Amino acid sequence: MEATLLGTAGPEGLPIPDCPCAACALAVGAGGRAPSAVLVDGVVLLDLTPGVALAAARAGRSLAGLRLVLLSHPHDGPAVEIPAGLPAPTRVPDGQRLTLITGHKVRAVPMDAPGTGYAVESPDGLRLLYVPPGCSPAGLDGSDEPPYHLVLLDAVGRPDALARLRAAGAVTRTTDVVAVHVGHDAPPQPELGRRLAAYGARAVPDGTTLVVGDYHAVPDVPRRTLVLGGARSGKSAEAERRLAAFPDVLYVATGGTREGDADWADRVALHRERRPVGWRTLETRDLLPLLADASGPPVLIDCLALWLTGVLDAANAWDDDVWRNGGARRVRARAAELAAAWRATRRTAVAVSNEVGSGVVPATPAGRRFRDELGRLNAAMAAESDHVLLVTAGLPLPLR
Numbered sequence: 001m002e003a004t005l006l007g008t009a010g011p012e013g014l015p016i017p018d019c020p021c022a023a024c025a026l027a028v029g030a031g032g033r034a035p036s037a038v039l040v041d042g043v044v045l046l047d048l049t050p051g052v053a054l055a056a057a058r059a060g061r062s063l064a065g066l067r068l069v070l071l072s073h074p075h076d077g078p079a080v081e082i083p084a085g086l087p088a089p090t091r092v093p094d095g096q097r098l099t100l101i102t103g104h105k106v107r108a109v110p111m112d113a114p115g116t117g118y119a120v121e122s123p124d125g126l127r128l129l130y131v132p133p134g135c136s137p138a139g140l141d142g143s144d145e146p147p148y149h150l151v152l153l154d155a156v157g158r159p160d161a162l163a164r165l166r167a168a169g170a171v172t173r174t175t176d177v178v179a180v181h182v183g184h185d186a187p188p189q190p191e192l193g194r195r196l197a198a199y200g201a202r203a204v205p206d207g208t209t210l211v212v213g214d215y216h217a218v219p220d221v222p223r224r225t226l227v228l229g230g231a232r233s234g235k236s237a238e239a240e241r242r243l244a245a246f247p248d249v250l251y252v253a254t255g256g257t258r259e260g261d262a263d264w265a266d267r268v269a270l271h272r273e274r275r276p277v278g279w280r281t282l283e284t285r286d287l288l289p290l291l292a293d294a295s296g297p298p299v300l301i302d303c304l305a306l307w308l309t310g311v312l313d314a315a316n317a318w319d320d321d322v323w324r325n326g327g328a329r330r331v332r333a334r335a336a337e338l339a340a341a342w343r344a345t346r347r348t349a350v351a352v353s354n355e356v357g358s359g360v361v362p363a364t365p366a367g368r369r370f371r372d373e374l375g376r377l378n379a380a381m382a383a384e385s386d387h388v389l390l391v392t393a394g395l396p397l398p399l400r
Helices: 020-027 051-058 161-168 193-199 235-242 262-274 288-292 304-314 320-344 365-383
Strands: 002-007 037-040 043-046 066-072 097-099 105-110 116-121 128-129 150-153 174-180 209-211 222-227 250-253 280-285 297-303 350-353 387-392 395-398
Touching: 002 051, 002 150, 037 051, 037 262, 043 116, 097 250, 105 320, 128 395, 150 161, 193 235, 209 365, 222 235, 222 288, 222 365, 235 350, 304 320, 304 350, 320 365, 350 365
Parallel strands: 043 066, 128 150, 150 174, 222 350, 222 387, 250 280, 250 297, 297 350
Antiparallel strands: 002 037, 002 209, 037 043, 097 105, 105 116, 116 128, 387 395
């Protein structure tokens, strides 16, 4: 089965006409995308969009053999012209199944927002799922059907949809996940590709023909990602985005609780509100067993600076005499143990840490000690990471 992506953007296209935003300004040339529409084996068209016949011709495909034209979401823009000879577009009620004379089978999949998804199965049993913009499949339990070979969905806007599909077993490691409905809220390339790769997904240009069942282009999710940044740089939010497409993430908070500190409580509450509902939070600084547990779900550690603070507290290493008489050795041994565990872990892991030392030199020996030891820890963790990001002003800059 072949799926030709006649367009890969959101309903308004990319760039959006007359939109002054920076994302639209950058979406020129190869960065431009037409509204999403998918031609399956020349038989089924998923979404009728303006200029679809011309898009098919540019991709080397014909619409002459179309048997079914399906609409996935409400269309609020100008009327779309239906090319001569095409079947009348239709939107199938949720749950309804159709069998075409070609042997293709189509099922309407209910969504959690206005729209209808479509599962298409070829005569030889290959299966794809097309999810409309801003939607996620509803009512998944993983008990009725095998995994899909190809999934086309709004991976940037609804990474939780991919998490739900994974939790239900509808998406596995061999499923090719391709982003469609890419809008101007998505980052431009190459950051778009890096973010999707963290989800186990990818983006392709308009006109690309995907061979369903061909898994060679499925990206590998980085095993270890280190996210660095200054205060309020957006590093924690960026780290969370890196795991947003996975269910059952374990969020490891190393800061603990602070009695009577209302500002700290507010910061913790904001973090919790931002996390997906299915994630679990564990407050601990005992990171070595978590990293050694190969069977566990993806883990997000926030943050290493607070972990180091706990290590310095436990060693009483803020005291100059203690530091000189064995405290430094104990702290650095703990940091080396963490770096070794990070290197050896077999579970998907993202760690957050502060980048310090770029400004004024701390006035106290304890302040300078913390800055120096955190710099050493960050360097050791980065050396063992597959992917390293520095977040500045909310923008992730890849260092590795």
